[in-house]
Amino acid sequence: MSSRLAARTLYVGCVSHMSTFQQVGKEADPAGIVASAKDLRLVEALRGGDEAAFAALLDAYHTSMLRLAMIFVPDQAVAEEVVQEAWLGVLHGLARFEGRSSLKTWIFRILTNCAKTRGQRESRSVPFSSIWNPEADPGDPAVDPDRFNPADAPKEAHHWVSFPNSWNEIPEERLLSQETRAVIQQAIEALPPSQREVIMLHDVDGWASQEVCNVLGISESNQRVLLHRARSKVRRALERYFDDE
Amino acid sequence: MTAGNLTCKELVELVTEYFEDTLPPADRARFEQHLARCGGCTNYLDQLRRTIDMLGKLTEESIAPQAREELLQIFRDWKKD
Numbered sequence: 001m002s003s004r005l006a007a008r009t010l011y012v013g014c015v016s017h018m019s020t021f022q023q024v025g026k027e028a029d030p031a032g033i034v035a036s037a038k039d040l041r042l043v044e045a046l047r048g049g050d051e052a053a054f055a056a057l058l059d060a061y062h063t064s065m066l067r068l069a070m071i072f073v074p075d076q077a078v079a080e081e082v083v084q085e086a087w088l089g090v091l092h093g094l095a096r097f098e099g100r101s102s103l104k105t106w107i108f109r110i111l112t113n114c115a116k117t118r119g120q121r122e123s124r125s126v127p128f129s130s131i132w133n134p135e136a137d138p139g140d141p142a143v144d145p146d147r148f149n150p151a152d153a154p155k156e157a158h159h160w161v162s163f164p165n166s167w168n169e170i171p172e173e174r175l176l177s178q179e180t181r182a183v184i185q186q187a188i189e190a191l192p193p194s195q196r197e198v199i200m201l202h203d204v205d206g207w208a209s210q211e212v213c214n215v216l217g218i219s220e221s222n223q224r225v226l227l228h229r230a231r232s233k234v235r236r237a238l239e240r241y242f243d244d245e
Numbered sequence: 246m247t248a249g250n251l252t253c254k255e256l257v258e259l260v261t262e263y264f265e266d267t268l269p270p271a272d273r274a275r276f277e278q279h280l281a282r283c284g285g286c287t288n289y290l291d292q293l294r295r296t297i298d299m300l301g302k303l304t305e306e307s308i309a310p311q312a313r314e315e316l317l318q319i320f321r322d323w324k325k326d
Contacts, residue, residue: 049324051317058316062308080312087316091323141258143289148254158252160285167288167295175299184299203300209265220267228261235296 033210035099035106043097058087061104064205065111068215071193072115074122082118086111101214104207108215139225142232165243180241187237191230198223199230251279256286260293 035043045053065086069079089110097106148158167175174180188196188204197216201207202223207215213223251259256279262268263276280286 051320051324054320055313055317058308058313062312062316063305084312084316084319088319088323091320141254142260143254143257145254148252158254159283160253163285164288164292167292175295176302180299181303184303199300203297204303204305206301224261224265224267227265228258231261231293231296231300232257234300235293238296238299239292 033102033105033208035097035102039103040099042103043094043099046091047094057107061107062087064201065108067200068108068111068197069115071197072112072119078118078122079115082115083111085118086114089114102211105211105214112215112217139229140233142228143236164239167242170242180238183237183241184234187234188230191233195226195230195233198226199234202227203231251275253279253283253286253289256280256283257289260290264293264297 042053042057046057062083065083066076066079069082069086070076073079073082086107090107093106093110097103101109147161149156149161151157188199191199198212201212201215202209209220209223212218213220216223218226256276259268259272259276263273268276280290
């Protein structure tokens with residue numbers, strides 16, 4: 001069976017389990033973010049069969065969708081099927097898209113629905129909020145406690161033992177070098193999945209906090225905690241790297 | 246957080262709330278008062294700003310050509326229906 005046919009079969013399975021695309025299309029965005037004029041033009045182009053418009057969507061979102069799907073399903077191959085299923089769901093849902101959420105949020109909601117349905121079928125039911133329980137996870141401090149004077153220090157308790165270095169003197173080309181990027185990539189890969197997903201969507205993909213919360217189904221404050229921990233760890237990795245020079 | 250002055254150790258845990266502008270006004274004022282007289286925390290904040298800036302300049306891997314072609318074919322089939 002070609003993968004195209006496979007996707008079609010899966011899509012049918014996906015639809016029978018998940019809330020219908022009609023509902024997804026009609027669901028208002030809890031953050032009140034509605035489709036932009038650009039979204040609506042894009043939807044019109046897609047409805048009219050504009051392949052370049054679809055290709056642009058693939059280039060913009062496919063990689064993020066694949067990464068996000070990996071949270072819910074056991075392996076890359078299944079994640080790829082889920083994303084293909086989601087794209088098919090997007091195409092079939094286009095006729096009913098009403099612009100009551102941004103196009104991006106709508107697409108990613110279809111993706112998470114497909115991924116959760118598939119995850120359940122693969123006996124790996126992991127709604128994002130259950131991967132991470134804030135109460136059970138006190139987390140690491142943002143900065144190594146040894147960097148601060150102890151509580152019983154004669155003066156300046158809990159202040160820096162020695163200041164973090166300024167990065168102002170580091171040339172721009174070094175900040176943007178392949179090597180620096182690799183340090184950041186490694187730090188991100190080492191994060192727990194919940195922190196990794198939040199920092200990727202928010203800081204790398206540039207999503208608004210509300211969009212991240214909507215798609216992952218977490219509260220704003222939990223999102224901030226995850227973002228805080230993730231950024232702190234990436235900063236630490238960069239500091240180690242720059243200080244070693 | 247204590248009612249008095251903020252310590253550096255406390256400040257570093259509030260940076261994300263500061264950036265996201267979710268600190269209550271009184272805490273925000275304490276945060277900025279501390280920052281105004283602490284070179285260490287000024288550098289720390291600057292490091293984080295640059296970290297966020299660098300994260301925003303990372304590029305995601307692009308879609309695999311084969312997956313892209315398959316999906317474009319799905320699009321063409323959908324169009325025909």
